[in-house]
Each structure stands twice: as structure tokens, then as C-alpha cells.
Amino acid sequence: xxxxxxxxxxxxxxxxxxxxxxxxxxxxxxxxxxxxxxxxxxxxxxxxxxxxxxxxxxxxxxxxxxxxxxxxxxxxxxxxxxxxxxxxxxxxxxxxxxxxxxxxxxxxxxxxxxxxxxxxxxxxxxxxxxxxxxxxxxxxxxxxxxxxxxxxxxxxxxxxxxxxxxxxxxxxxxxxxxxxxxxxxxxxxxxxxxxxxxxxxxxxxxxxxxxxxxxxxxxxxxxxxxxxxxxxxxxxxxxxxxxxxxxxxxxxxxxxxxxxxxxx
Amino acid sequence: xxxxxxxxxxxxxxxxxxxxxxxxxxxxxxxxxxxxxxxxxxxxxxxxxxxxxxxxxxxxxxxxxxxx
Numbered sequence: 001x002x003x004x005x006x007x008x009x010x011x012x013x014x015x016x017x018x019x020x021x022x023x024x025x026x027x028x029x030x031x032x033x034x035x036x037x038x039x040x041x042x043x044x045x046x047x048x049x050x051x052x053x054x055x056x057x058x059x060x061x062x063x064x065x066x067x068x069x070x071x072x073x074x075x076x077x078x079x080x081x082x083x084x085x086x087x088x089x090x091x092x093x094x095x096x097x098x099x100x101x102x103x104x105x106x107x108x109x110x111x112x113x114x115x116x117x118x119x120x121x122x123x124x125x126x127x128x129x130x131x132x133x134x135x136x137x138x139x140x141x142x143x144x145x146x147x148x149x150x151x152x153x154x155x156x157x158x159x160x161x162x163x164x165x166x167x168x169x170x171x172x173x174x175x176x177x178x179x180x181x182x183x184x185x186x187x188x189x190x191x192x193x194x195x196x197x198x199x200x201x202x203x204x205x206x207x208x209x210x211x212x213x214x215x216x217x218x219x220x221x222x223x224x225x226x227x228x229x230x231x232x233x234x235x236x237x238x239x240x241x242x243x244x245x246x247x248x249x250x251x252x253x254x255x256x257x258x259x260x261x262x263x264x
Numbered sequence: 265x266x267x268x269x270x271x272x273x274x275x276x277x278x279x280x281x282x283x284x285x286x287x288x289x290x291x292x293x294x295x296x297x298x299x300x301x302x303x304x305x306x307x308x309x310x311x312x313x314x315x316x317x318x319x320x321x322x323x324x325x326x327x328x329x330x331x332x
Contacts, residue, residue: 071294076279078290078315083281086322095327139278197315205311208294209301212308222312229316233323240327 004216007223008148009161011195015144016165018188019137024169025101025179026133029108034115035123042130050138054146054159061150067207073147074204080143081196088190089230093237098186101179144196151203194230198223283325289318 001009031039061069090096108129115125141162149158172180202212202219212218280287293314300307 071298075290075294079279079287082286082290082315082319082322083283085319086283086286086326089323090326143278197319201311201315204290204294205297205308208297208307210297210307210310218308225312226315229319233320237323237327 002216004152004219005154005157007195007199007219008152008154009157011192011199012141012144012148012158012161013165014188014195015192016141016162017169017183018185018192019141020166020169021101021180021183021185022099022104023134023137024173025105026108027130028173028179029105030112030126030129033109033112034118034126038123038126039130041122042127042132043134045127046131046134046138049135050142053139054142057146058150058155061146062153062155067209070151070203070207072207073151074200074202074207076143076200077147077196078200078204080147081193081198081200083193084189085193085197085226085230088186088193089233089237091186092190092234094241095237099189101183101185105179148199151199190230194223194227198226201226283322285325286318286322289314289321293318 027039027043030042061073064072087096091098112125112129145155145158145162149155169180172183198219202222206212214221293311296314297307297310300310
């Protein structure tokens, strides 16, 4: 497996794990408070819809000429990746609330309880919420699988990485019987943002006619480069959000008077 | 609202999100890369510079919005 293929598999696995954890929280909340059979029905219907979308768009995307494919997909991946990275940077620096699966679970469960009496048979609420949750989270995964996979003509590898991630999350959810709040989601989102932005930049520039020094090996500089820039932005922002408190020291009567004058 | 318009808005929201300026910036940077490459000049440096600038500006806008 080449370095680019490892990057592809890793990016898809991480992105899919994060999205699957979020979808699992929603399904668990409506399943435990309303109806497991209807919630699982929603998961099945959403999975089917996602499979149809991938099956319809996959061949259409892979049939594009390679340069068009790279500039189009590189551009889309870069726009998408910068969104992920921006949110991850804001979360890491404290400017945006971190994703908390336990809190989201409680909110979803409270909404499910407030949605009225549970019917004895099919529960439309549990089905719809479960369907929408899995479909919306799954669309992001489908987008990443299709763009990454098509660009390297390895849709199968991308789909396998996504499938493995879903399996790991489902097994984790079954074992824990609770939202997977201990998964380091925010860190994983940060990593996915870095990977999507790096690959998007690389492929987009190649598609537009640029030649990277060292060819594919340039990714070994691009990925750490994007990571360093992102971490530097987080550190700078963190200092503004949480400024270091001044060291405590004994104040002299003169200093106190001066401070009082300044604050006045 | 027609279904086509609703679908178009959903696709826009899904891909572009809440920062359309970054999306426009990426498109412009790719165009500039193509122009520089077509002129026979090495063009690989355009995208890293553009991404650095776009990310910094996007974060700055978001940080200002958050502090208000």
C-alpha cells in the first residue's frame, strides 16, 4: 500500500468513525426512549439511501477525465476540509463548544420523551429521527469516500475503511450500551480537517496544472505543514481567549494606589 | 420554494457551509494556479499560500463573531 493509499484509508476511517459515533448517539437516544425496532428500521432505510447515492454518483464521478476530476474534487475536498479544520480550531481554542456525546444523548432522549405517547407498533418518530441522523452523518462519509476513492481509483479501499469504522463503532456501542463519549472526537475531527485540506490542496493544484516538487512525496511536507499552521493558530487564539493570569505578588501601598488610579 | 431550489440550497449548505468566502477563495486560487501553470511558470506554491491566507481570514471572521 502506497503512502497516498494509507492516507486515504486513514482519513476515511477517522472521518467515518466520528460521523458514526454521532449517528450512534441519535439512534441510541430514540431506541432506548421510544422503539428499537423503528429506530433500527430508520438506520436500514438510511443505509439503503446512502448506498443508492454512492452507486449512482460513483461511476459518474470516476468517468470524468483525470485533470477535471482532480481540480473538481480537490477543490471540493479543500472547501470541505477547511470547514472541518476551522471548526476544529475554534473548538480546540475554546471559541466554540466541544462536541459532547453525553449531552447530545440527553437532549435527544428528552426530545424523544416529549414527542408524545409511544405507539404500540411502528413508531414514526423513532424511525424518522434515526433515518435523518444516519442519512445526514452518512452523507459526509459518502462524500469523503467518493472524492478520496475516485481520485485514486480506490473507491473499494475507501469503502472498506468506512465499513471498518462503522463496524468498530457499532461493536463499541453494543458493548458500552451508551454513547461513546470517551472517543476523542474533537481531536479526530482536527486530524480529518488537516488530512482533507492537505489532500484537497495537493489534488486541486495538480488538476489545475501545477507540478509538486517530489510528486506524491510532497504530501509528506504538506500534511505536517497544515498541521503546524493549525496548531499555531490554536495556540495564538487560546492566548486571546484564556490569557495567562498575572503572577500573584505582594502589593505595596504605592502599587495599590496606582492601580486604583488606572482603573478609575 | 420549489424542490429543485430546496435541493440546491441543501447541497450548497452541505459543501460550502457558513463560509462562502472561503469557497470563492479556493475557486479563485485554483484559477490562479491554472493561469500561472499555463504561463509555463512553476505554480505549486499558489495553493499553500492561498490556503494559509483563507484559513487565517476565516478563523479571524469566526473569532470576531464569537467575541461579539
